[in-house]
Amino acid sequence: MTSQAKVPTRTGRMRPGRRPGATGTREALLAAGTELFADRGYDGVPVWEIAKKAGVNKAMISYHFGGKRKLYLTIVGATFSEILERVEGLAASTAPAPDVLRELIAVVGDLASRRHPHFCTMMLREVLTGGMRLEPEVVALPMRILAAVKGIVERGVREGAFRPVDPLLTHLSLVGSLVFFFATARFRERVLTDRLHVKPPSAEAYVTHIQDLVTNGLAASKTGPGRRR
Amino acid sequence: MTSQAKVPTRTGRMRPGRRPGATGTREALLAAGTELFADRGYDGVPVWEIAKKAGVNKAMISYHFGGKRKLYLTIVGATFSEILERVEGLAASTAPAPDVLRELIAVVGDLASRRHPHFCTMMLREVLTGGMRLEPEVVALPMRILAAVKGIVERGVREGAFRPVDPLLTHLSLVGSLVFFFATARFRERVLTDRLHVKPPSAEAYVTHIQDLVTNGLAASKTGPGRRR
DNA sequence: GTCTATAGGCTGATAGAC
DNA sequence: GTCTATCAGCCTATAGAC
Numbered sequence: 001m002t003s004q005a006k007v008p009t010r011t012g013r014m015r016p017g018r019r020p021g022a023t024g025t026r027e028a029l030l031a032a033g034t035e036l037f038a039d040r041g042y043d044g045v046p047v048w049e050i051a052k053k054a055g056v057n058k059a060m061i062s063y064h065f066g067g068k069r070k071l072y073l074t075i076v077g078a079t080f081s082e083i084l085e086r087v088e089g090l091a092a093s094t095a096p097a098p099d100v101l102r103e104l105i106a107v108v109g110d111l112a113s114r115r116h117p118h119f120c121t122m123m124l125r126e127v128l129t130g131g132m133r134l135e136p137e138v139v140a141l142p143m144r145i146l147a148a149v150k151g152i153v154e155r156g157v158r159e160g161a162f163r164p165v166d167p168l169l170t171h172l173s174l175v176g177s178l179v180f181f182f183a184t185a186r187f188r189e190r191v192l193t194d195r196l197h198v199k200p201p202s203a204e205a206y207v208t209h210i211q212d213l214v215t216n217g218l219a220a221s222k223t224g225p226g227r228r229r
Numbered sequence: 230m231t232s233q234a235k236v237p238t239r240t241g242r243m244r245p246g247r248r249p250g251a252t253g254t255r256e257a258l259l260a261a262g263t264e265l266f267a268d269r270g271y272d273g274v275p276v277w278e279i280a281k282k283a284g285v286n287k288a289m290i291s292y293h294f295g296g297k298r299k300l301y302l303t304i305v306g307a308t309f310s311e312i313l314e315r316v317e318g319l320a321a322s323t324a325p326a327p328d329v330l331r332e333l334i335a336v337v338g339d340l341a342s343r344r345h346p347h348f349c350t351m352m353l354r355e356v357l358t359g360g361m362r363l364e365p366e367v368v369a370l371p372m373r374i375l376a377a378v379k380g381i382v383e384r385g386v387r388e389g390a391f392r393p394v395d396p397l398l399t400h401l402s403l404v405g406s407l408v409f410f411f412a413t414a415r416f417r418e419r420v421l422t423d424r425l426h427v428k429p430p431s432a433e434a435y436v437t438h439i440q441d442l443v444t445n446g447l448a449a450s451k452t453g454p455g456r457r458r
Numbered sequence: 459g460t461c462t463a464t465a466g467g468c469t470g471a472t473a474g475a476c
Numbered sequence: 477g478t479c480t481a482t483c484a485g486c487c488t489a490t491a492g493a494c
Contacts, residue, residue: 025477041358043272047470057479062471064477121357124409127416128354129270139420169430169438176409177402180353184405187356191368201398209398217446254459275487286461291489293459461494469486476479 026064028054034075038118041125042072073137076126079119080141083111091148097156098218102211104152105178109210112182113203120182146171153218162218174214181206255293257283263304267347270354271301302366305355308348309370312340320377326385327447331440333381334407338439341411342432349411375400382447391447403443410435 032053036045047068051058065071090104112120126138149171156162182203192200261282265274276297280287294300315336322329341349355367378400385391411432421429 044358059479068470124353125357127413128350129273139424143420166438169435172410172430172435173406173439173442177406180405180409181401184356191372195368206398206401209395210402213402213446216448217442219445288461297488
């Protein structure tokens with residue numbers, strides 16, 4: 001969803017090099033929508049506000065995207081594809097599984113805290129509010145993350161680096177703790193600072209914590225088959 | 230918020246034992262609201278639907294609770310206080326910290342999967358959509374969970390059972406992975422079953438997985454009898 | 459306490475001029 | 477492509493009859 005390829009102008013004529021400003025409107029709406037949706041969620045943002053922030057008219061949303069919901073899905077898809085690209089690249093690595101997993105945690109943490117600081121919030125909110133009725137486009141995306149992580153964990157178990165854990169459960173606990181952290185970061189920032197006067201933990205500190213927790217928690221080398229309960 | 234203490238009737242007169250059905254209306258609204266809000270979120274449920282499900286009239290919501298939002302907060306508070314009670318009881322235990330933590334995971338898992346299957350969804354959604362502007366009542370509750378878990382972890386570190394982890398980070402990763410799992414359970418159920426034809430993991434399996442992950446991941450004794458203090 | 463009816467404020471979408 | 481004006485559809489809260 002790189003948004004381009006479309007330079008026709010006026011009444012049927014093509015003006016090869018020039019662009020009449022239409023592309024600008026499209027991108028302005030995408031940018032404005034990204035920021036606002038991330039901040040307040042789909043239901044929390046009226047279309048007129050997106051248009052205002054983009055400096056264009058309400059009606060342009062229907063014209064260019066076919067409605068509010070379509071604009072939203074375009075934004076989510078675009079953001080997700082970038083994350084997916086890096087995660088799937090990592091899954092193809094042949095380095096030791098524990099190292100790959102640590103790197104994956106670092107990459108997700110970096111993307112979620114710097115480049116796309118609202119992404120986890122958006123996806124989680126979507127899953128929660130969507131419940132039973134979500135567009136296939138939205139559903140397909142997390143599935144590919146699952147496949148990537150599952151692959152890494154399965155390899156780690158097969159090679160003996162990890163104890164025989166369930167890949168799906170491992171994926172859920174790993175991704176869950178990361179997504180939860182970044183999705184609730186702004187809430188924590190307000191609450192911890194204003195009420196408890198405690199400095200909220202940094203993304204880097206949390207990433208390191210999860211890396212260590214997973215490394216120790218999944219490691220195969222244990223003094224005995226100690227499994228309790 | 231156990232909802233009672235309020236038996237006045239008619240026009241100022243008190244009828245000691247009997248209850249005129251008003252309490253029934255209140256509780257019917259609470260029950261209907263709990264189910265519907267959990268399912269579709271605050272914004273997703275119109276008041277007429279709550280009233281319909283409760284078998285009473287729309288206007289009763291404003292009459293008994295002072296509006297939709299107040300009804301919602303009453304529900305959230307009531308559910309939370311039960312969970313809080315058990316968690317804080319556990320935090321007061323003097324048993325070995327790792328055992329207490331395992332028990333806490335089991336208790337939260339049980340409450341979140343059986344007795345209050347929608348609770349995690351509700352709280353998480355609230356934190357996400359509330360962002361910067363949440364009522365103090367809602368904010369105070371998770372804070373007490375934090376304090377309880379923090380206490381257990383700190384004791385574990387002090388007694389040498391855990392390696393010197395940060396209690397706040399540990400709390401976030403633990404609660405995060407649990408809340409994420411239960412909040413997204415219904416989504417998973419639909420997606421995994423309908424699209425991938427895989428049976429979604431049970432709450433019990435996940436609880437065990439997290440218990441093991443935490444036990445191994447926080448354990449102090451790694452490659453030697455390393456004990457502190 | 460409970461109901462009906464209605465007021466009043468939002469929203470997203472679109473017809474049609476330019 | 478872009479704008480203005482308007483529409484129909486929702487929602488919540490409340491006044492007032494019973």
